Amino acid sequence: MKCKVCEREAENEYCELHEKAHRNILREYGVWKKASDVSWKQYLIEVAKNPHTGVWAKEVAESLISETK
Numbered sequence: 017m018k019c020k021v022c023e024r025e026a027e028n029e030y031c032e033l034h035e036k037a038h039r040n041i042l043r044e045y046g047v048w049k050k051a052s053d054v055s056w057k058q059y060l061i062e063v064a065k066n067p068h069t070g071v072w073a074k075e076v077a078e079s080l081i082s083e084t085k
């Protein structure tokens with residue numbers, strides 16, 4: 017199985033580095049949801065365009081945006 021983002025070999029959907037970033041994104045979303053009514057996609061867009069987002073997280077966010085309606 018290949019990572020959805022970088023095509024590296026992965027055990028699950030993402031390789032180790034992107035999986036780590038993915039988990040951070042999910043955890044952060046829990047925090048955001050409590051503070052505001054942001055939708056999942058809106059949140060991902062914010063993550064992707066935030067200059068402080070790391071490159072791994074940004075790639076995961078962009079991949080999730082493209083698969084989220």
Ligand SMILES: [Zn+2]
Binds near residue numbers: 019030031033034
């Ligand atoms: Zn990857």
